[in-house]
Amino acid sequence: MNIDKEEFQRQYLDKVAKLHGKPLEETSDGERYQALSSLIRDYIGQRWLLSRRRQRQGKQVYYLSIEFLLGRLTDMYLINLGLRDTVAAAFFDLGVDLAAILESEEDPGLGNGGLGRLAACYLDSMAAESLPGHGCGLRYRYGFFEQDFVNGRQIEVPDDWLKTGFIYEFRRSDEAVEIRFGGTVTPELNGKLRYRHENYESVLAVPYDVPVVGHLNDTVNTLRLWSAEPHRTDFVCSATNRNDCLKTIEYKNDVEAITSVLYPDDSTRDGRVLRLKQHYFLTSASLQAILADLARRDIPLTRLSDHVAVHINDTHPALAVPELMRLLIDEHGMGWDEAWSLTVATISYTNHTIMPEALETWPVDLFQALLPRIFVIVNEINERFCRELWQRYPGDWDHIRAMAVIADGTIRMAHLAIAGSHSVNGVAQLHTRILKERVMSDFHQFYPDKFNNKTNGVTHRRFLIKANPQLAALLGETVGEQWVQYPCDLLGLLPHAADPAFQDKLAAIRRWHKSKLAAQILDATGVRIDPDSIFDTHVKRIHGYKRQTLNAFHIMHLYNRLKADPGMDLTPRTFIFGGKAAPAYRLAKLTIRFINALADKINRDKTINDKIKVVFLENYNVSLLEKLLPATDVSEQIPTASREACGTGNMKFIMNGSVIIGTLDGGNIEIRNAVGEDNIITFGLTADEVLNIYERGGYNPWDIYCGDERVKTVLDQLVNGFLPGGPDEYRPIFDSFLHHGDHFLVLKDFAAYVDAQKELERRYRDRRHWLSMSVRNIAHSGKFSGDRTFTEYAVDIWRLRPEAPVRCYCSADEDFARAEGGCTLSRRPALQATLSNATYN
Known part of the structure; x- marks a missing residue:
């Protein structure tokens, strides 16, 4: 402006x-x-x-997601x-x-973790690339929750983020639509089969629009958030009949609960019903609005897929498939075949997990009662799909049953999404390979052209320019300001990787941020940390496969070594944790208590001369992450290999020059391939080794416990009174490893992790070498910009041509970049000349 x-x-x-x-x-x-x-x-x-x-006349993309973690x-x-x-x-x-x-x-309370932050990054990238792409989500009255610690235990407090209003939302009451739940459907045959829906609960979906501003361009896209409000007006409070008031209050509460909170507790049937209501409410409201906009643009529905692309972010919005069919058939009079053809051509699907327990399913009885018309359509989709399978695999009932949308009284949402879309993408090369070869191999064989990879990316505008303006300015001085528009220009840093003058500037910036973060931690926790220590950060949702316990066990091991030898030569370390545990995930909540107890014991022990400090920061969110990124030396990316689809924290940290210690999983592999093996520290089992253990067995955690004294010591310390809280407090963690099989293979990877940590310290002691690693991480981080990722989505999946020139492909697929006229090294001679004498890794 x-x-x-x-x-x-x-x-x-x-x-x-x-x-x-x-x-x-x-x-x-x-x-x-x-x-x-x-x-x-x-x-x-x-x-x-x-x-x-x-x-108005161009093709519009609508990105449906249950979360948008905006910051x-x-x-x-x-x-x-x-x-x-x-x-x-x-x-x-x-x-x-x-x-x-x-x-x-x-912080807007519209998301919780990586799924929602990825969606927010992609909205930013679409606007920056002048792509007409809009988000569709839910306007939660309360966020996931605010996290407090009481005696080291997580306490959930309502995240009342709307208490003072949300200035950037625009209520669009005139565009509200009706959503129907429950009731009965009756078939009617009037030339074409139609269904009459009666005795349903009516809910009003009211849109609130939030602008998504493109970077230094004229594009402003929209994030549309739907709020559930009462629709019925026939309930009144009568002075003579108290039941009227109770019915009115009950109806109002039931309706408003739909968009009350993100991820209702699904451990009960009522909670499951509420989650399913949320998913249908989001998809139905969004699709009704999309078709209404098409009508306002005088575009016939027969050209739907030419003008609209609907993308479903994981399986939460998978009901878009049957809902679009319902709208086309019931509301617009189409026949099944035409409606199905348009639905498949319009919808695309991103899968975010290979873990069976995370592949969403619904019991038929619950689904049918809540969404009777949608169930009829899903059942018909299943019948027709199974007939197709019979044509390919006649008589192979086991194969058909394994692929069916409905089987054994269960509706499988991932199967529905695959059958009802024209594109299915994974979010990292390894993740996509596992989908194709293992988890969804039957579908890949049946639909080989549907599956593709789109490695995740993050917005460098928020996580570098906003979070670390000093570093952004240094990058501009060094490689030119164009790196903001063309993140691949960061490759121009490579000739400076071994330059002491540049390294010293980078080190000074990080030291300033570390001092600032140390002051904030002192204020928040009362723990004084050394800005000259190694800041080792592990911030993620607390979950078994994220393996915060592996990190904590290593810290216990270091502490045990220091207690045995207080004079041990150890570079001072500050271990920083952050993350929330789902309220019903008891073991994850106990993990938080365990880490806080360990921190309390270590931080109070004067005999170790402050060589180790541990802090667990409350209420991890986007704003806290932005403070941690520029101050972090080491980023912990240590999930069980094969369990993390991609991860994006790894990308945000390398943009700020952190060095990753991590497993060969998800995005870590592609980061290693980009930055070189010498600039990342990897360890542990590979994905194939993990999957082979899961499929064939052969691993006994007792063998590790009995054969590695370090492991035995730290596990025994969970239950021998070593930690504050008594010997029984942490027994469920102990049991999860030894009596319940160590499902995420923490003990199996412990020895390799300890060795990797030793290698990390060895490299850190060589200051010039460490700073060179840091520079090279920044230089290669342009490949992981969300601008690159979403231009790939636009061109490959949605057949949408960007208005502006493609900004950055030089560090992605060269052949793809040339084909699309993008920014390749060969097309940018100035950058090519800069790099001609540089060593990439």
Whole structure:
């Protein structure tokens, strides 16, 4: 935007006066934030309108996801509008602390983990690439939860993120649609088979639109969030009949519960019903709005797939398949074959997991009662699909049963998504290979052309430019400002990898961030940490396959060595944890308690001379991650190989120069291939080795316990009173390894992990070598930009041509880049010349 400092100051002071009726010096940081965000909303509004008009006749992409973990928006809006420096200078002159104002903003409670953050990154990338792509999600009244620690235990507190409103949402009451649950369906034959739906519960889906601003362009896309509101008006509170009031209250509460909270507890039938309601509510509301928009654009439904692409992010929105069929058949009079052809051509699906327990299924009885018409359609899809399978595999009932959408009283949502879409993609090369060869091998053989890979990417605008502006400025000085638009230009750092002057600048930036983070940790936890220690960060959802216990066991091992030899030569280490455990996941919650107890014991022990410190930071979210990224030396990416589809934390950390210690899983493999084996530290079982253990057995954790004294010691310390809380508190963790099979192979990888940690310390002690590794990680991180990923989605899957030139393919597939006219090394002679004498790895 073209606005100078003085004009912004004038507009801002005017906004403060209009909103609060008092001078700037009398306002709080919260009031100053309200004025700033209101002014930004004004700036965006006109651009949004023009962008929507410009996109009306083009193909539109709709990205359906149960989560969108946005992070704070104000600073990102300023960056993408090109106003960040102007506003910072204006506030400095006004004597106002911009950082304090930005801290007043709540993180929107619309997601929890990697699935939601990936969706948010992709919205950012679509807008940055001028792709007309929009998100469709749910407007949760409360986020997943706020995490507090009481005596080291996780306590869940409601995340009331909307308590002061959400300035960037625009309510569109005139575009509300009706959603129907329950009731009965009756077939009617009037030339064509139709169904009458009666006695259903009616719910109103009201859209709230949030602008998604492209970086320094004129594109403003939309994230549409649906809120559930009562639709019936025939319930009244009668002064003479108390039951009327109770019915009204019950109906209102049931409706509002649909969008009350992300991931209701599904350990009960009521919780399962509520989750299924959420999934159908999202898909039905979104598809009704999409078809209504098509009608407003005077585009016939027969050309649906030419003008609309619907992408389902994991199986939560897989009901888009039968719901689109319902709308085309029941509401628009199409026959089955035509509707099916359009549905498959319109819908595409991203799979995010290979773990059987995470491949969503629904009991037929629950599904049929809640969604009777949708069940009829799903059943018909299954019948027709099984007839196709019979044609290919006559008489092979076991094969057909294994692939059926409905079998053994269960509806399999991944099977429905595959059958009802034209594209199925994994999110990393290894993940896609496992899908094709193992988990979905039958489907890959049946639909070989549907399966493809799209390795995840992340937005460098948020996780580098916003999180680490000092590093972003250094990169601009070194390789030119074009790296922001063309992240592959970061390869121009390679000639500087061994340059002491550049290394010292990078080290100074990290040291500054480490000091700042140390002060914040002291304020939050009371634990004093050394900014010159190795900051080793493990921040993820707490889960068995993420293996926070492996990290904790190594810390216990180091502590045991220090207790035995206080003079041991050990580079001081600060281990930083963050992450939430699902409220019903008892072992994960106990893992948090265990790590906090270990931290308390170690941090209080003066005999080890502060060589190890451990902190577990409360309420991990996007804003906390942005503080950790620029201060982290080592990023822990240690899942059980084959369990992590891709991971994106690894990409965010290498963008900031962290070095990964990790297993050969998901995105770690592709990062290793990019940065070189010398610039990442890997260990442990491979994915194939893990899968072979799962399939064939042969692993006994007692063998490790009895054969490795280090393992025996740390496991015994769980149950011998070594930790605060007593000997029985952590027995479920002990039992999970020895009596329940060590499912995620923590003990199996322990020795290799200890050796990898020794190698990490050895490399860290060679300061120049470590800084060279850091530079090379940054240099190769452009490959993992979400801009690259989503242009691949656009061209490969949605057949959508970007309005602007393709920004970055030089570090992705060269053949693909050339075919699409993208930015390859050969097409960028200046960069090619810079790299001609550089060593890639």
